[in-house]
């Protein structure tokens with residue numbers, strides 16, 4: 441059955457978030473100063489009415505970050521491009537559908553017995569991981585997870601670092617149950633590239649960050665997929681093997697409110713779910729390790745290089761944290 445529903449991206453964390461109390465916060469001058477600096481840094485301009493509204497939201501986020509960072513947690517939070525937005529607002533602006541179910545990704549990956557190295561980082565092995573990209577306000581995380589995995593696969597197999605076209609996947613991969621800015625799955629995008637006979641480069645098919653008409657030209661395809669490895673549901677150890685021995689791995693997980701403000705350290709949550717029907721964001725595991733007794737994944741995100749730790753985050757490994765082992769896959773390139 442090909443009834444995999446679309447995987448929602450960046451904005452799905454809003455679902456179920458309670459609307460914030462409307463009572464105005466009393467904002468001190470330090471907080472105002474920080475908001476103004478943040479506005480300059482992020483090139484924000486508001487009408488004076490909107491300014492007060494944004495200031496309130498910013499201060500509320502800032503205080504959450506402060507409280508978190510003063511607590512005993514394995515990760516730190518910080519301001520970022522999302523800091524002037526409340527959950528309720530973004531919900532109205534960006535939300536299209538419910539978090540989706542990725543458990544229909546059929547597995548075909550056969551795991552060995554290990555043991556595996558205690559750590560791995562494809563970024564340090566050579567030029568195998570492309571720079572962090574930015575999906576903007578489009579639920580296209582799945583296309584960035586896909587191009588990131590294939591860019592690495594091609595680099596590992598051939599030594600060539602390409603930059604591949606997310607927009608082609610947004611525009612053209614619908615027949616494989618993907619839905620452009622409304623979501624999709626990396627495993628289904630790899631299938632699309634396999635049967636479509638290739639994917640073009642970022643230079644010939646630039647990213648727009650919105651749904652548009654398919655402009656694929658087969659003669660301009662520069663990367664190809666020969667096979668897709670789908671890892672068995674909830675087999676996180678198989679993900680370790682795949683990352684250790686073969687390739688960075690595309691996976692999905694459930695993003696909740698606190699994740700948006702992640703800055704550094706090992707992300708861990710007790711509020712997210714572990715089931716495949718709750719995942720709402722796709723990313724790319726490029727390595728793993730362990731710090732102070734906590735095993736983690738090293739993960740490339742698609743919210744630009746200023747988000748998190750230079751565009752990356754660490755997330756706790758070995759517990760199917762936020763359902764991260766629900767639908768992992770990677771492409772076998774044809775080179």
Ligand SMILES: *[C@@H]1O[C@H](CO)[C@@H](O)[C@H](O)[C@H]1NC(C)=O
Nearest residue numbers: 510511512513514732733734
């Ligand atoms: C912080 O949390 C860790 C792990 O839960 C615990 O071992 C440690 O004692 C805590 N430290 C403080 C100061 O509460």
Ligand SMILES: *[C@@H]1O[C@H](CO)[C@@H](O)[C@H](O)[C@H]1NC(C)=O
Nearest residue numbers: 441443541542543544716717
């Ligand atoms: C998710 O998909 C699986 C397999 O298709 C199905 O068994 C399960 O009931 C679905 N869960 C939800 C919440 O739709």
Ligand SMILES: *[C@@H]1O[C@H](CO)[C@@H](O)[C@H](O)[C@H]1NC(C)=O
Nearest residue numbers: 544545546547548627628670
């Ligand atoms: C891998 O998963 C995709 C998408 O869910 C599916 O279409 C494909 O048939 C699976 N591949 C294998 C070899 O089972």
